[in-house]
Amino acid sequence: xxxxxxxxxxxxxxxxxxxxxxxxxxxxxxxxxxxxxxxxxxxxxxxxxxxxxxxxxxxxxxxxxxxxxxxxxxxxxxxxxxxxxxxxxxxxxxxxxxxxxxxxxxxxxxxxxxxxxxxxxxxxxxxxxxxxxxxxxxxxxxxxxxxxxxxxxxxxxxxxxxxxxxxxxxxxxxxxxxxxxxxxxxxxxxxxxxxxxxxxxxxxxxxxxxxxxxxxxxxxxxxxxxxxxx
Numbered sequence: 001x002x003x004x005x006x007x008x009x010x011x012x013x014x015x016x017x018x019x020x021x022x023x024x025x026x027x028x029x030x031x032x033x034x035x036x037x038x039x040x041x042x043x044x045x046x047x048x049x050x051x052x053x054x055x056x057x058x059x060x061x062x063x064x065x066x067x068x069x070x071x072x073x074x075x076x077x078x079x080x081x082x083x084x085x086x087x088x089x090x091x092x093x094x095x096x097x098x099x100x101x102x103x104x105x106x107x108x109x110x111x112x113x114x115x116x117x118x119x120x121x122x123x124x125x126x127x128x129x130x131x132x133x134x135x136x137x138x139x140x141x142x143x144x145x146x147x148x149x150x151x152x153x154x155x156x157x158x159x160x161x162x163x164x165x166x167x168x169x170x171x172x173x174x175x176x177x178x179x180x181x182x183x184x185x186x187x188x189x190x191x192x193x194x195x196x197x198x199x200x201x202x203x204x205x206x207x208x209x210x211x212x213x214x215x216x217x218x219x220x221x222x223x224x225x226x227x228x229x230x
Contacts (some may be wrong), residue, residue: 010034
């Protein structure tokens, strides 16, 4: 049963509220062209999770974490890099792929992803990851991050059995709808929230294309700032 309100903030940025009352932000680039003005200054953040080091995913993490004094869960290389810029050090929240951290009952596991990861000055920031986030009642959200489709998505399905897949579909830098449809087959997912499309002209993939290519999957299509139950 859908029980987690998930809000798309444009590009790959999301926020959701857990059944335990925590507000989680994923890849909070709130300066993206699609983010609604009323979402650019969050009133509350309890936890931030980041998939990889590109600026359109790390986004406003430093400012947001400082303002809200919230936990940040991210690959260890990015944690160290953010710490050099002033983020409070907490290695307990800096896993690597296959690692799981528990923050007040919210379990976040870093999975594989096929993509690059660096800062704007080309500083190496580890490998890109996906995130399986399990909230307090057991609902699991899989944020693929930036990636192409890859065969081991079957392992993500087998080990974690996510209830909803949040997949990039824009193409060029990530999967397009054709690859995303195969990803949904490998994941065995029955519900999908597409993202990382329409932000710039290069990101041409659309939810309509994905819906046509994945007819057995419920494709949820929130507008930026809109909330869906997952």
